[in-house]
């Protein structure tokens with residue numbers, strides 16, 4: 001089966017073509033650097049994404065920005081965003097604090113990316 005991908009490694013957005021049969025990658029072409037080749041291999045095997053979101057803070061108008069500590073399985077992104085949306089924090093919060101441990105049982109924590117005093 002032939003597949004087409006657009007690399008998200010940089011704004012150039014190279015069009016990458018791949019041929020996959022029975023889960024085996026036979027060829028990957030169109031990438032212009034190793035980042036694109038790596039991205040395509042991961043997309044074709046176990047696609048992952050970093051998740052960024054906002055969490056409401058009690059008594060504050062501005063929300064807290066958060067992200068997953070590392071990429072999670074792409075299929076779990078929507079459920080993770082829903083779990084994150086349920087959270088309310090109370091200051092103080094420090095950069096790197098775990099806001100949602102083991103989000104959606106992915107084994108990955110959601111952490112704060114800014115401080116709120």
Ligand code: SF4
Nearest residue numbers: 007009010013014036
């Ligand atoms: S393959 Fe390399 S140059 Fe092309 S979009 Fe991806 S990161 Fe950018």
